[in-house]
Amino acid sequence: MQVLEDLFYTKSHEWIKFEDEKTALVGLTDYAQKELGELVFVNLPEEGEETKAGASFADVESVKAVSDVYCPLTGVVGTINEELLDAPELINESPYAAWFVKIEDITDKVELLSAEEYEEYVQKETEE
């Protein structure tokens, strides 16, 4: 499992990359994409939509399942990664490059984990 040092993580397996205090990219972690298997579609929110920290704001589909993706940040969807709509396999191929959305005007966030904490968390979860 790959975990990048300079990112933050959530317990629901999203990664967050802050560009500044008010702006961040959000995607799914390598661990998550492996668990979900080969993804065939992603539903993204619309630009301009407000997000609420901890609420579902997107979902990803494999052939036989659909899973919610939770937004770790309260803010506004600035940009969505339209490339994913045509090529959801990018999430499997390079999860940390395949950002879902850019959140702007961030006012709140869920509990975020550091790379090290996330690694520990996943380890514990898989052991269980």
Add this chain to the structure above:
Amino acid sequence: MGSFVPTTEAERQSMLSAIGAEKIEDLFSQLPGEMLLDRGLELPEGMTEMEVRRKMEGMAGKNKKFTTLFRGAGAYRHYIPSIVKSVISKETFYTAYTPYQAEISQGILQSIFEFQTMICELTGMDASNASVYDGAVAAAEAVAMCRDRKKNKALVSAAIHPMVLETIRTYCFGSGMELVVIPEREGKTDLDFVKDKIDEQTACVYMQQPNYYGILEAAQELGRITHAAKAKYIMGVNPISLSIVKAPGEYGADIAVGEGQPLGLPLAFGGPYLGFMACTSELTRKLPGRIVGETVDARGKTGYVLTLQAREQHIRREKASSNICSNQALCALAAGVYMAAMGAEGLRQAALQSMSKAHYLAGELKKIGYPLVQEGEFFHEFVTSSGVETDIVMKALEEEGILGGYPLSGEREGQILWCCTEMNTKEEMDKVIAVLKEV
């Protein structure tokens, strides 16, 4: 008594002893005793095959089968080539379940892929599903497809089939979508009303071409008005007409739906029929129901599978936008065989003849005092007024074995909706005129 249980007494005993039970009733021991039915079912005694045939033939015999029909209004009698029944009577086709196990369902999956292709061709759209229950449900599902968080209103023409409108209304009652009925003006959808009422909350506009009264609407213009307001444009269409009338794709529709019954299905007192749905590629993932896609197997051989399944109820559960599971697969197969048998030229003939005969009959009716209620181009149905009470007109025709046009009601009391197909001969039409001259 007929029975389809093959189990003999000896087999019953042997199975029971393998289970460790004495009698079949023991297997029901967990059922609360006070709830058990303490009497036999009050049904007639079972019948042998011979007896049941007599009973059912007796019921069928109580219906009057008209050999000459001038009635459509949502159910159309077209010629059905013999090959259609022959194919759908193949046991494997009609006794199979939904093709969930693709490796042993290639025949059914391929036939659906072919059906989807034909529907796309007819409608001029990019993608089609494998069918829904009927044209009315197809319309209601199409309206539901367009709904999103910001757009919760549907504008639906009053000039569509009343049962379709009623079905859309029921589905909207369920989902909480707002339904605005666009009034008709002189037998057509009132475009000014649409211009006036369409707004940012409008998810879609639904119209029917040709409409309930048979009239060809200003479909292109309505499409433009709809798109200018960023709403989706849904057209309900008659599949036979599409071989000569502009396809929804040509008119600029986003979704095309319709009743597929004219494509090789018998009248059958209203069902089973066939709802078809097709849309632009942008909307494909919002289509309800099953969709078949082409792919390859582990050895690189072309094959077909149910695809985009994560949209459906068995995966998405309460988040699915439709609950459809069973559809009308065998009817879709019939339609596919029908279109293959007719070919583009045969279908064109069916459409042209239906339209031509309707115009001939309309012309003759006018001469004897049954003029068109509204001028305007029509396909194979049209409305006339009647100088005589419609009940009397219908009775007179019925005595000659003819099912006349459909008498309309409400504000259109006294008007008759006539329909012709290629099945109606000139002789039959002249007969109608002769009968009506006498009433």
Add this chain to the structure above:
Amino acid sequence: MLIFEKGQKGRGSGILPACDVPVVMPGEKDKRETDLHLPEVSENDISRHYSELAGKAHGVNDGFYPLGSCTMKYNPKINEEIASLPGFTEIHPLQPKETVQGCLEVIKTTEQYLCEITGMDRMTFQPAAGAHGEFTGLLLIKAYHESRGDHKRTKIIIPDSAHGTNPASASMVGYTVLSVPSTGEGLVDLKALQAAVGEDTAGLMLTNPNTLGLFDKNIDIITKIVHEAGGLTYYDGANLNAVMGIVRPGDMGFDVMHVNLHKTFSTPHGGGGPGSGPVGCKKFLADFLPSDLFSEDFGDKDKETSIKSIGRVKSFYGNFLIVVRALTYISMLGSGGIPEASKHAVLHANYMMSQLRDIFTIPYEGNCMHEFVMSLSDLKKETGISALDIAKGLLDEGIHPPTMYFPLIVPEALMAEPTETEAKETIDRAVEVFHRLYERAKSNPEALHEAPASTPVTRLDEVGAARKPKLRYNFQDNGI
């Protein structure tokens, strides 16, 4: 090869005679301009094409089809003949009432029989399938609450073992779904149910026997809890084949239900449809039914629709020819044969389960009803062979696999429903095949991962199909 790739340009069969009146065409603005590509084939081409396709499919007539929750019983041939009588097929749905007395008799008689079997008072035949029936039934519940001015009931309670259509149907009528867990016995958790109900409960959807094949013995308590909270109870009739003549949904405390004629009453599945999902209800809900129910007033527009009616859910009166088939079947079996069918469905399922206990885990104790669920979790841990692999192995043996990965609460689930119409030797052979596959999972798992080998195609690339959907034949790409 697709039908579009067969035949020749210009080929076809002359089916229609020449037009005997002057030809009229649509005007310029409404005339079709795009080419219409349809097959150009002879009748012989068509006949062989579909024979080839039929050869690449599997129906109940081809072999054992123990697909759980689908009741793949034998489809009697007499049904098909009766449904083909011109006295039924050639009747226009808008004919005058006095000319369709036979059709009305079919519907009324079937309503009467089904009400007796289910313990309901009235029935509508408009719904075209089970899911359509659920939608209709939930609308009755919604209309009932609204008619009483009770607008706060917005939640439907559904056990976690339910069919996927249940929560989807609830959403379609604007209800939120509250899922209640099952107990270790596979039954509804009464405490959780008690905690879930309240002033916002519109109703409960339940199938009994449930999707684990178990009869919930607390059913009277369950329906009582919901009723006391002011909710109504909906019975998903998918599993009715287990209990006909033994216990009735109406007597279990259910207010509204659907029946799957294409499961319980032997009408064929048609490769996915048409089915028929008539909805029955207790008297107090009858006024809310779709309009055509009041068939004594059929054709009388003023009386047809009750003001309280939820309206139509479909054109005309439902999948009529399917109702004809079901009536034929019920008439043949009659008061003795209907319970006999259910008893044998349960006998056969218990027998098959008893013969597979030694290799697969049966997650719940006790007798099953007409179907049972096995878990292959242990086998997967040990050998890497999953429920999917075993299912694919069955294909090579000419057996349609049980339902896979359902219900969701059982890992590596296979759900088998042999039905009453299968002979003991058919079940015995399937049992033997299961054992053989089990042995192969242990000795040569690789081979099973590759199964099936003898089918027209091997395992298909579903990921590729979903990522780059190709949903129609493209004539341009093929130079047509």
